[in-house]
Amino acid sequence: MKRASLCSAALCALLAFPSVALASPLLPDTALAPQARRALAEQVRAERASHPELFQRLRSLGGVRPEVYLRTRAQRPAVTRELQALGPGALFPMLDVLALSGYPQALGAEETVTLQVGLLEALGALQDRRAQPALRGAFEALTDPAAVGAAARALGGLCTDDEVAYLTTAGARGGMRGLAAWEGLGACRRVEAVRVLADALDRATDRDTMEALARGLSDAGSTWARAARGQTDDGPSVAARALLRAFLRADAATRPELQVALSAVGAPETPQLVAEARRAPNLDASTQRALESLERVLRRSRPR
Amino acid sequence: MKRPGTFPMEARWSLLAALSVGACGGDAPPAATDAGPPPMEAPPPLPSVRLLVDTNRNGVLESRPDFADHGAWTPAHGAVFMANVDDDDRDHAVDALDDAVNGDNDALDLARVRVEPWPEAPTGAVGRLALSEGAAATVKLYRRTDGGWARWDFAAGTLSDAELRAGVEFGIEATDFATQRWDGMAELSLTVTRGDAAADAAPLGTDRVALKVAPWVIMNPLEEAYRVFVVDAQRYRPVRLFVNDLDAATQADGMELFRIDGLNPMYRSASDRLMGPDVWAQDIMEFGWTGIPGPDGTLHAMPVVLRTPPTMRAIGRFTEQELLGPDFGYTWKHTTRTANGAGWDPSLDSFGNLEIAPPHRTPTRDYPLGRTLYGTAERRFPDRDLQGFLDAQGVQGPPVHLDTSWLHVGHIDEFLSFVPAPSPRGWRMLLASPRLARELLEGIVRENPAHANTLMFEGQSFFYLTGAMEGQPYPAQRTIASLLRDEALNAFNQRVQARIDAQREILQRELGVADDEITEVPFLWSNIERNLAGALMPGTVNLLVYNRSVVLPRPHGAFLRDTDFFEDDMIARLSPLGLTVHFAEQWDILHAAEGEVHCGTNALRRIPLQSRWWEVAP
Numbered sequence: 001m002k003r004a005s006l007c008s009a010a011l012c013a014l015l016a017f018p019s020v021a022l023a024s025p026l027l028p029d030t031a032l033a034p035q036a037r038r039a040l041a042e043q044v045r046a047e048r049a050s051h052p053e054l055f056q057r058l059r060s061l062g063g064v065r066p067e068v069y070l071r072t073r074a075q076r077p078a079v080t081r082e083l084q085a086l087g088p089g090a091l092f093p094m095l096d097v098l099a100l101s102g103y104p105q106a107l108g109a110e111e112t113v114t115l116q117v118g119l120l121e122a123l124g125a126l127q128d129r130r131a132q133p134a135l136r137g138a139f140e141a142l143t144d145p146a147a148v149g150a151a152a153r154a155l156g157g158l159c160t161d162d163e164v165a166y167l168t169t170a171g172a173r174g175g176m177r178g179l180a181a182w183e184g185l186g187a188c189r190r191v192e193a194v195r196v197l198a199d200a201l202d203r204a205t206d207r208d209t210m211e212a213l214a215r216g217l218s219d220a221g222s223t224w225a226r227a228a229r230g231q232t233d234d235g236p237s238v239a240a241r242a243l244l245r246a247f248l249r250a251d252a253a254t255r256p257e258l259q260v261a262l263s264a265v266g267a268p269e270t271p272q273l274v275a276e277a278r279r280a281p282n283l284d285a286s287t288q289r290a291l292e293s294l295e296r297v298l299r300r301s302r303p304r
Numbered sequence: 305m306k307r308p309g310t311f312p313m314e315a316r317w318s319l320l321a322a323l324s325v326g327a328c329g330g331d332a333p334p335a336a337t338d339a340g341p342p343p344m345e346a347p348p349p350l351p352s353v354r355l356l357v358d359t360n361r362n363g364v365l366e367s368r369p370d371f372a373d374h375g376a377w378t379p380a381h382g383a384v385f386m387a388n389v390d391d392d393d394r395d396h397a398v399d400a401l402d403d404a405v406n407g408d409n410d411a412l413d414l415a416r417v418r419v420e421p422w423p424e425a426p427t428g429a430v431g432r433l434a435l436s437e438g439a440a441a442t443v444k445l446y447r448r449t450d451g452g453w454a455r456w457d458f459a460a461g462t463l464s465d466a467e468l469r470a471g472v473e474f475g476i477e478a479t480d481f482a483t484q485r486w487d488g489m490a491e492l493s494l495t496v497t498r499g500d501a502a503a504d505a506a507p508l509g510t511d512r513v514a515l516k517v518a519p520w521v522i523m524n525p526l527e528e529a530y531r532v533f534v535v536d537a538q539r540y541r542p543v544r545l546f547v548n549d550l551d552a553a554t555q556a557d558g559m560e561l562f563r564i565d566g567l568n569p570m571y572r573s574a575s576d577r578l579m580g581p582d583v584w585a586q587d588i589m590e591f592g593w594t595g596i597p598g599p600d601g602t603l604h605a606m607p608v609v610l611r612t613p614p615t616m617r618a619i620g621r622f623t624e625q626e627l628l629g630p631d632f633g634y635t636w637k638h639t640t641r642t643a644n645g646a647g648w649d650p651s652l653d654s655f656g657n658l659e660i661a662p663p664h665r666t667p668t669r670d671y672p673l674g675r676t677l678y679g680t681a682e683r684r685f686p687d688r689d690l691q692g693f694l695d696a697q698g699v700q701g702p703p704v705h706l707d708t709s710w711l712h713v714g715h716i717d718e719f720l721s722f723v724p725a726p727s728p729r730g731w732r733m734l735l736a737s738p739r740l741a742r743e744l745l746e747g748i749v750r751e752n753p754a755h756a757n758t759l760m761f762e763g764q765s766f767f768y769l770t771g772a773m774e775g776q777p778y779p780a781q782r783t784i785a786s787l788l789r790d791e792a793l794n795a796f797n798q799r800v801q802a803r804i805d806a807q808r809e810i811l812q813r814e815l816g817v818a819d820d821e822i823t824e825v826p827f828l829w830s831n832i833e834r835n836l837a838g839a840l841m842p843g844t845v846n847l848l849v850y851n852r853s854v855v856l857p858r859p860h861g862a863f864l865r866d867t868d869f870f871e872d873d874m875i876a877r878l879s880p881l882g883l884t885v886h887f888a889e890q891w892d893i894l895h896a897a898e899g900e901v902h903c904g905t906n907a908l909r910r911i912p913l914q915s916r917w918w919e920v921a922p
Contacts, residue, residue: 062767067574071583072899073587073654073656073894073897073903074832074898076651078712078833081832081833085766085778114833117833118833121833146834149834157792187792218798218799218802219795219799222794222795222798222799224795224797225792225795225798228789228790229791260806261802263801263802264798264799264801297805297806300805
């Protein structure tokens with residue numbers, strides 16, 4: 001009747017280390033058009049010749065090694081910050097690992113997705129248009145939602161007219177990639193992107209789409225981001241008005257994400273807009289309560 | 305705390321008890337009443353066949369008072385018993401898992417049950433005891449014998465006419481707490497028949513009593529701490545720095561510091577042996593207690609440590625190896641990976657994700673033992689057995705669920721803590737605030753534009769070339785200006801603030817906390833990956849609190865006029881609450897690995913012996 005003996009060291013080790021796969025490219029060959037692939041290979045060859053140390057640094061990342069990430073509190077792999085810290089010089093080494101050579105060590109499934117995500121997020125942080133073909137290839141070819149989302153955010157961060165149009169088209173198609181596109185477009189904080197997202201939110205009816213658009217708007221419309229770059233535009237106002245319109249017609253399950261987005265945008269006129277909404281005739285009780293809650297949250301979030 | 309064989313026969317009896325006898329389970333013919341001083345008015349006679357338990361919860365068995373309504377259980381009334389999960393015989397196993405009472409100390413952990421004497425029991429009468437179906441797998445009964453105690457066999461055991469005449473003493477224990485499979489209630493019944501009677505003949509008498517197993521009650525941060533825990537491994541410099549700072553802080557406060565040996569081979573998994581020890585002392589165990597009424601009006605209670613579910617965390621063995629012992633219980637709730645299914649996230653099994661709001665009152669309800677808080681994330685969930693166990697305890701619930709889906713680690717202690725305060729409530733809630741951090745940084749630059757170039761996190765880095773956290777090292781330091789001008793970082797922090805504000809709305813509503821009972825704690829966050837947040841600056845809300853002291857992560861913030869602005873700021877916020885503020889160096893071993901001081905420590909607190917958990921309505 002005593003407690004069974006603790007698992008053996010061997011069993012513990014098996015549980016601790018997921019099964020591994022052979023090293024392989026992280027993107028299928030077909031993700032890049034042959035011409036783009038050849039061009040990238042040329043650039044990588046030239047970069048490797050002049051900066052071999054940067055390529056070397058990508059050969060052993062701590063965040064995908066179980067013995068390292070099991071020491072972290074999350075006990076899950078994570079490699080984005082480690083890759084971001086390599087700086088702009090890592091553009092081609094990262095593109096090489098992502099699209100051409102793959103990672104030189106065997107990785108389990110979770111580590112593989114984490115490395116895909118990390119590379120795409122780190123490439124996105126560089127906002128370098130030379131990464132665009134690989135980012136589009138990743139967006140279209142990868143299947144894990146986290147990796148597709150990372151690709152979409154990286155494309156959004158490029159923030160060109162082409163990328164806004166590309167993500168808008170992808171968003172309109174719907175599905176997993178569509179949701180990722182709407183959220184990713186939020187990484188472009190131009191007012192044009194905010195308007196696209198606001199229009200889409202006005203048309204959206206299902207919860208998943210409304211939440212993805214809300215997350216996109218919370219990023220694209222951010223007042224803190226605008227303060228950081230020292231510019232203002234109508235983005236926060238457009239985002240806040242669209243989010244509030246959606247909030248008023250949304251069901252109870254969808255409202256929390258819309259509320260967070262409204263709060264995250266931080267448009268100065270939001271409290272006034274909410275107060276006006278509360279005065280509207282024929283508000284049902286649940287909407288009235290939701291607006292009261294929103295008002296409290298906004299009141300507490302004012303600068304001290 | 306009942307001593308074997310010392311059950312005072314209460315001479316006094318209450319009118320209430322007497323009046324309610326008619327509603328009790330006993331239905332045999334009346335028998336002689338207790339001896340004692342002559343009453344003013346003769347009490348109603350008691351039935352002959354009677355089971356006695358401590359229905360009125362005063363720690364002693366009393367024939368009349370405890371007989372009243374003893375077949376029912378409510379928060380106001382009804383007997384309780386304990387999950388006997390300590391190890392009084394020091395055999396490294398929970399006492400209740402064997403079929404013996406392991407000495408006099410173990411006997412104290414059994415609640416008493418008595419078959420009351422029936423002097424007129426007819427010759428040949430036979431008594432049989434039975435347990436309700438739901439309790440049978442978890443509840444054990446022991447019969448008092450001349451030499452000690454013997455496990456009672458419900459299927460084969462009978463009481464003879466002589467035993468029925470003399471009365472028999474039993475002790476009852478549970479092998480476990482309430483779970484999702486057992487609600488913690490037990491009904492014990494006694495049926496007396498003629499020995500030669502047909503099976504379907506009417507019994508001579510029956511009686512039944514209701515008992516409830518004592519819950520596992522989580523200790524709250526306001527309770528007096530007497531021992532702080534940390535994982536030590538002095539040969540690792542980052543560990544040494546942290547433990548030494550913690551040692552200095554606790555020594556200054558006269559607090560015991562217990563160092564869990566992180567290098568003990570038994571506490572190291574394969575990855576621990578390759579790298580450093582598993583240092584998350586908060587996550588591997590949660591301290592609670594359980595108890596039943598003692599005879600002196602206080603609890604007979606024991607601390608009970610709950611071990612984190614994942615079997616692969618070797619450091620969790622510490623709880624069983626070194627804490628389980630006499631008057632110190634241990635419990636471990638976990639199911640298999642298969643039973644948990646897809647979506648199980650072992651990180652949510654960590655006890656940094658399980659906290660207790662200290663005792664409080666809302667307009668609609670009292671929470672005298674505090675209220676359970678834990679983080680949940682859509683499509684990710686903790687071990688199912690752990691969740692079922694926590695939900696089944698009842699006296700610190702219903703739990704408040706907080707959304708932690710926006711966090712990379714996913715624990716509520718990343719943005720929330722509680723500290724004692726000189727206020728009517730007695731405590732304050734601390735909440736992370738990137739908004740305040742940003743305002744403070746802007747204020748620093750506004751006051752002196754040259755401070756824009758002041759370095760934050762100077763000399764700090766993530767990862768090392770060798771040893772714990774091996775990887776490609778990269779520097780953490782950056783100027784205040786670079787933080788304030790980072791568009792993506794600021795957008796991300798604004799969204800984190802919105803997430804915290806949403807949780808704050810839930811917390812204030814559920815706990816009844818007013819705006820002026822919250823202290824905002826300034827630090828910025830970073831996007832770890834996938835838009836999931838972790839503390840960029842050391843998360844100073846993630847602190848250790850013991851008595852009137854707090855230990856915070858050293859912020860490595862902006863050094864202005866030779867002091868760290870963020871250290872000064874936290875001292876200014878917490879000292880007025882009467883708290884002694886310590887800082888500990890933990891960047892490399894905890895912060896860089898997505899945790900802070902609270903995650904790397906734990907505190908054992910004194911059991912509030914005046915608590916009356918049974919009065920808390922679930």
